[in-house]
Amino acid sequence: MKKRYTLEQKRWDSPAEHAMPEHSRVPASLSIGAVRIAPATVLAPMAGVTDTVFRRFIKNASLFTTPLQNCHPERSAAESKDLLSDLAVTDINAPTTNQQSGCGLIMTEFTSADGLSRMRESKRKRYLTYYDDEHPISAQLFGSNPQTLAESARIVQDAGFDLVDLNLGCPAKRVVACNGGSGLLRDLPLIETIFRAVRAAVTIPFTVKFRMGWNDDHIVCVPLARLAEDCGLNAVALHARTREDGYTGQARWEYIAAVKDAVRIPVIGNGDIRTPEDAAAMVDSTGCDAVMIGRAAPSNPWIFRQIAQYTASKEATGVGSYDIPTDSDRYRMIRTYFQMLVHEIALEEEAEQTRAAALTEAGQIAARARHRDAVGKMKQFASWFTHGIPNGSALRKAIFDAKSGPAVLASVESFFAAKDHATADEPILV
Numbered sequence: 096m097k098k099r100y101t102l103e104q105k106r107w108d109s110p111a112e113h114a115m116p117e118h119s120r121v122p123a124s125l126s127i128g129a130v131r132i133a134p135a136t137v138l139a140p141m142a143g144v145t146d147t148v149f150r151r152f153i154k155n156a157s158l159f160t161t162p163l164q165n166c167h168p169e170r171s172a173a174e175s176k177d178l179l180s181d182l183a184v185t186d187i188n189a190p191t192t193n194q195q196s197g198c199g200l201i202m203t204e205f206t207s208a209d210g211l212s213r214m215r216e217s218k219r220k221r222y223l224t225y226y227d228d229e230h231p232i233s234a235q236l237f238g239s240n241p242q243t244l245a246e247s248a249r250i251v252q253d254a255g256f257d258l259v260d261l262n263l264g265c266p267a268k269r270v271v272a273c274n275g276g277s278g279l280l281r282d283l284p285l286i287e288t289i290f291r292a293v294r295a296a297v298t299i300p301f302t303v304k305f306r307m308g309w310n311d312d313h314i315v316c317v318p319l320a321r322l323a324e325d326c327g328l329n330a331v332a333l334h335a336r337t338r339e340d341g342y343t344g345q346a347r348w349e350y351i352a353a354v355k356d357a358v359r360i361p362v363i364g365n366g367d368i369r370t371p372e373d374a375a376a377m378v379d380s381t382g383c384d385a386v387m388i389g390r391a392a393p394s395n396p397w398i399f400r401q402i403a404q405y406t407a408s409k410e411a412t413g414v415g416s417y418d419i420p421t422d423s424d425r426y427r428m429i430r431t432y433f434q435m436l437v438h439e440i441a442l443e444e445e446a447e448q449t450r451a452a453a454l455t456e457a458g459q460i461a462a463r464a465r466h467r468d469a470v471g472k473m474k475q476f477a478s479w480f481t482h483g484i485p486n487g488s489a490l491r492k493a494i495f496d497a498k499s500g501p502a503v504l505a506s507v508e509s510f511f512a513a514k515d516h517a518t519a520d521e522p523i524l525v
Contacts, residue, residue, distance in 0.1 A: 119379030120406045120415070121371075121386055124199070125361050128300030128329040130231050130257050132199040132385065134406065136374070136399050137332070137363055139389035140202040140235040140260070140304070142267075143475070147224050148435050150201045153392060154228065156428065157197035157399035197403030199385070201232050205262045207275075208238030208247035223254045233258035233302065237265060239274040241289045245296035252297045258329075259297060261289065263305035263319075266338045277338035280309050283322065290326035300329040304365070304387075307350050310339035320354045320362070332363035332387055342390075352381040363387050371398070371405035371417055393479035395420075396428060422484060426511040429480045433473050433507065437500040473503045 124133035138145060138153055206222055214222070225232050234251040236259065238244050244261070251259045263286070265276030272278070279286055294301055303323050308314040320331045333354050335346040346366025355362045364383035368374050374386045391398050397420055404417035420428070477494040481487035493506035 119375050120409050121374050121378055121402055122384060123406070125330075125384045127200075127258060127302060127361055130300055132231060134197060134199045134403055135385035136198055136402055137200045137385055137387040138198055138202060138392060138399070139365060139387045140205050140233075140262070141389055141393075142204050142265070143472075144393060145202060145204050147226060147229070148432070148439050149393075150203075150229055150232070151226060152432050152435060153198055153396055153399065154196045154201065156396040157403070197399035197401075199231075200258075201229055202260060203232070203234045205235045205237045205265060205276075206247075208236045208244045209240070211236070211247045211250055212243050219250065219254075223251070223256075225256075231257040233260045235260040235262050235304070237262040237270060237275040239279060239285065239289075241285075241292035244289055245292040248293045248297045248301070252299050256299065258300045258302055259293070260332075261293065261301075261303045263303055264334050266306070266341050271338070277306050277309065280306065280315055280319070280338065281313065283315060283319065286319065287322055287326060290323060290328060294327045301327070302330045302332065303328055304332040304334065304363075306334050306340075307337050307347065310337050313337075314350070316350050317353050317357045320358045324358045324360050328360065330361040330363060330384075331358065332365055334387075335364070335366040348377055348381050351377070351383055355382045355384075361385065365389065369395075371402045371415065374402050375405065375409075375415065393476060396432075397424075422511075425480070425484055426507070429477075430504065430507050430511075432476065432480065433500070433504050436472060437504070440500070470497070470500055470503060473497075473500065 122135040124131055125135045126132070138150065203223075203225075211219060211222065223234065234254070234256040236244060236247050236251070238247070248259045262276055263279050265271075267276065270276040270278065274282075279289075290303075303319075305316065305319055307316045314337070316333055320333070323331050331354065333351050335348055335350050336342070336344070348364065348366070351362065351364040351366075361384040362381075363385045364377045364381050365387035368377060368386055368388050369391050374388075377383060377386055386402075388398060395401075397418070401417035405415040408417070409415040474495050474497075477491050481490050484490065490507070490510045493510060494503050497503040497506050
């Protein structure tokens with residue numbers, strides 16, 4: 096049977112329940128080279144997902160403070176300012192915890208080094224777009240040519256990114272066919288050449304995300320991590336599955352522990368973190384320095400805030416607790432993300448018009464394509480964002496039947512208005 100590696104396929108297989116560790120919690124911070132990550136949580140790079148809109152959405156959805164606040168993203172600007180003020184006073188981890196967001200580091204979608212090196216500078220900017228409030232931010236590259244990857248890493252550094260990351264984990268057939276992603280796990284000598292070329296090309300921290308190996312007969316995560324350390328990389332992230340596993344079965348955290356035992360550089364654990372308890376359990380069982388969260392984030396954008404709350408409350412009281420989002424929270428979350436997406440497209444179209452007095456035919460075609468992409472992304476995210484909402488299937492159908500961004504937003508408003516939720520004219524803050 097042919098395997099597909101779209102995010103929609105990345106469901107958990109009978110997820111394991113972890114015993115609650117008595118003392119372990121996600122670390123307040125870690126340093127990757129000269130870059131401080133606080134708290135020690137990372138939004139995983141996800142193709143088709145972690146664009147600038149989603150990254151900023153997650154950053155804002157992760158705002159937290161103690162004592163625990165309700166998960167209400169509708170706070171006014173004044174309330175938001177008060178919240179940030181409270182952080183400095185009431186957060187028990189204030190000296191070492193990021194005072195803006197429970198998500199310590201965000202990463203871009205993986206980008207082809209070959210494509211990046213051939214692009215015009217104007218197109219590169221579109222692929223490498225980020226905003227000041229996204230720092231610290233890492234750009235992830237994939238490819239197999241050492242010189243091309245080194246050149247692309249320089250482009251990333253010149254664009255102002257804080258870190259550059261090499262993808263050695265993607266299992267997608269089209270990526271592996273080009274010897275990229277997890278395909279490189281079968282060629283450690285080539286990986287070493289790539290490591291050394293990229294390390295020599297940039298001064299910003301250089302990291303790598305990889306899988307355990309190609310399959311169970313070819314597990315290379317420990318020697319690969321040692322190789323990364325020997326070549327001067329600043330941290331490694333392990334998704335504790337093989338390429339052959341795809342996203343099936345249980346992530347084997349014992350391999351994260353083995354990597355942690357083998358190297359002195361920071362180790363980031365990835366795989367099967369669905370809840371704050373899972374994050375604490377991974378740290379407890381592996382000793383990893385940080386946790387990376389991927390597919391849980393689209394369905395629960397509050398997970399980073401929840402981890403921060405869990406950590407803070409456990410430190411203060413010995414019992415971890417965190418807010419559970421309500422239907423109203425989900426409504427505002429859906430509406431806010433969709434509005435951000437439509438707004439971003441509008442900004443792109445305005446910039447295009449600024450570059451030319453009137454859009455050329457090619458420009459008009461590109462603008463229509465971006466609008467279709469935005470609507471398509473709304474429909475893609477609807478299946479995750481509506482998870483857990485009563486009668487969510489009706490909302491998903493309404494969104495899938497909509498033909499434009501405003502029509503999608505109208506279907507969201509209509510659905511929740513019928514449920515007597517908040518009206519659309521309320522102030523919004525994720």
